[in-house]
Amino acid sequence: MTEQLEPMPAQWERALAVVAHPDDLEYGCAAAVAVWTDEGREISYLLATRGEAGIDTIEPARCGPLREREQRASAAVVGVGSVEFLDHHDGVIEYGPGLRRDIAAAIRRYRPELVITLNHRDTWGGTAWNTPDHTAVGRAVLDAAGDAGNRWIFPELAARGLQPWDGVRWVAVAGSSEPTHAVDVTGGLERSVRSLLEHRTYIEALTDDDPETYCRTFLTGNATAASARFGGRPAVTFELFPR
Numbered sequence: 001m002t003e004q005l006e007p008m009p010a011q012w013e014r015a016l017a018v019v020a021h022p023d024d025l026e027y028g029c030a031a032a033v034a035v036w037t038d039e040g041r042e043i044s045y046l047l048a049t050r051g052e053a054g055i056d057t058i059e060p061a062r063c064g065p066l067r068e069r070e071q072r073a074s075a076a077v078v079g080v081g082s083v084e085f086l087d088h089h090d091g092v093i094e095y096g097p098g099l100r101r102d103i104a105a106a107i108r109r110y111r112p113e114l115v116i117t118l119n120h121r122d123t124w125g126g127t128a129w130n131t132p133d134h135t136a137v138g139r140a141v142l143d144a145a146g147d148a149g150n151r152w153i154f155p156e157l158a159a160r161g162l163q164p165w166d167g168v169r170w171v172a173v174a175g176s177s178e179p180t181h182a183v184d185v186t187g188g189l190e191r192s193v194r195s196l197l198e199h200r201t202y203i204e205a206l207t208d209d210d211p212e213t214y215c216r217t218f219l220t221g222n223a224t225a226a227s228a229r230f231g232g233r234p235a236v237t238f239e240l241f242p243r
């Protein structure tokens with residue numbers, strides 16, 4: 001029998017999800033977010049960019065605001081009302097202290113026990129190469145969970161009134177090729193399809209397929225594939241880094 005994944009920890013109230021682009025959470029783990037908000041947990045989204053370089057036929061100045069609107073709508077579908085954007089540039093996000101500081105600042109403001117991000121690894125498994133934005137943000141999130149708790153790493157944050165928050169207990173990485181944990185998303189899968197579908201402009205530019213069929217096929221396929229390692233239940237997987 002295939003090695004089974006552990007259930008995600010349940011002892012938390014607040015999560016902050018930090019990713020590079022609009023649609024990263026919808027492709028990655030929105031079904032789990034829907035399940036969690038149903039349970040009364042509070043989840044906020046922080047996007048490093050507005051995904052302004054994501055659509056070949058729409059120039060960035062017009063694309064950024066459009067994708068911001070689509071992201072807010074997709075978050076609302078899974079019960080997330082708080083969506084913030086940083087001003088990094090799509091496609092050329094630089095890993096380094098600046099990015100870590102921005103994310104640490106957000107962690108201090110939201111004070112989450114769980115921080116969520118998208119695959120920080122070089123590939124999606126095999127030879128499917130990840131993008132530099134995802135690896136930069138994923139790694140910076142893993143780092144910033146620690147930075148947020150240390151008053152001396154970014155002292156300028158305390159000067160802005162953001163006191164250290166050492167309460168992050170886990171960082172959960174969605175879309176990892178080395179998952180350790182999973183969430184049963186039976187109750188959230190349908191909303192995750194609706195949530196991804198809110199990125200309609202992006203998806204219509206991406207595929208000639210019917211958008212709803214495309215979203216449903218992708219998300220159901222992933223959840224079904226994961227079920228083999230989670231007792232047959234449709235699942236979203238995470239690589240969990242306890243702190």
Ligand SMILES: [Zn+2]
Nearest residue numbers: 020021024134
């Ligand atoms: Zn992305």
